[in-house]
Amino acid sequence: MEYPNSVNKIVDTVTAVIEHQIKLDALLSSGPASYYLEKIKLYADVLFNKFSPFTVGSKIKLNKDVGSLLTKDSGWYCYRKMLYLGATGTVQEVDINSNKKFVAYVIFDEEFSVNDSESAKYYKEDDKGLFCFSEDDLEVLDKPLDKIKDIKLSAMELASLALERFSEESGTKCKGFSFVKHNPHSMLMGAYGGYEEAKKE
Numbered sequence: 404m405e406y407p408n409s410v411n412k413i414v415d416t417v418t419a420v421i422e423h424q425i426k427l428d429a430l431l432s433s434g435p436a437s438y439y440l441e442k443i444k445l446y447a448d449v450l451f452n453k454f455s456p457f458t459v460g461s462k463i464k465l466n467k468d469v470g471s472l473l474t475k476d477s478g479w480y481c482y483r484k485m486l487y488l489g490a491t492g493t494v495q496e497v498d499i500n501s502n503k504k505f506v507a508y509v510i511f512d513e514e515f516s517v518n519d520s521e522s523a524k525y526y527k528e529d530d531k532g533l534f535c536f537s538e539d540d541l542e543v544l545d546k547p548l549d550k551i552k553d554i555k556l557s558a559m560e561l562a563s564l565a566l567e568r569f570s571e572e573s574g575t576k577c578k579g580f581s582f583v584k585h586n587p588h589s590m591l592m593g594a595y596g597g598y599e600e601a602k603k604e
Contacts, residue, residue, distance in 0.1 A: 451497055455505045455538075461494040462544040463509060469540065479534070481516040484523070486534075491544070495533060507541060508533040 457463060470483035479486065492511035500506050510533060515525040526532075 450499075451505075455497055457494050457497065457505070457507050457538070457541065457543050459494055459497060461507075462491065463494060463507065463541045464489050464491045464544055465536070465540060466542045467540060469536075481518065482514075482534075484517050485511060485513060485515050492534075500537065502537075505538040506535055507538070508535050509541075510534075 452458060465486060465488055468486075468488040469479075470486040473480050473483045473486070490511055490513070492509040494507040495510055496508040498506050498508070510531050513525070514531045515523045517523050
């Protein structure tokens with residue numbers, strides 16, 4: 404008696420699962436499964452924390468006018484006015500898409516939709532949604548100074564970043580920085596010196 408097609412498929416699938424389980428057991432025989440799971444977790448941590456341009460909590464802005472690119476059949480069309488060049492938000496989740504690009508799920512500082520009559524509806528914090536964007540669409544606004552060693556910046560870029568951060572934290576404007584032979588460390592010290600001088604005024 405021949406089994407129905409669905410039963411044949413189930414039997415074939417179960418057989419394949421058993422065969423793969425045997426192979427998996429052989430691989431795991433050299434160490435506990437927890438060891439390999441910890442390694443996989445470590446790989447993910449390094450990938451997202453060291454190589455991703457943004458992390459959860461990063462402040463970002465759109466580097467293009469996304470709203471102008473939306474068509475009426477887009478699910479985001481009613482949000483076209485808020486997705487303008489420079490719109491700012493905060494990263495809530497980080498992932499990787501099928502194009503091997505980092506993506507961020509963002510809550511924007513200001514979320515609103517518009518209807519056909521261009522009347523705007525603004526959303527409260529608890530009612531805001533997530534918008535998913537590729538790393539190509541975003542610019543990170545808050546690159547922490549303690550992570551600069553992981554970012555390949557030139558000495559001049561490094562000092563400029565230091566100046567921006569010190570100015571933001573102090574509420575004053577740093578006068579400038581001094582450096583010796585483009586040494587990043589001396590630039591940082593010079594920037595800090597400018598910050599200290601600005602505080603005294």
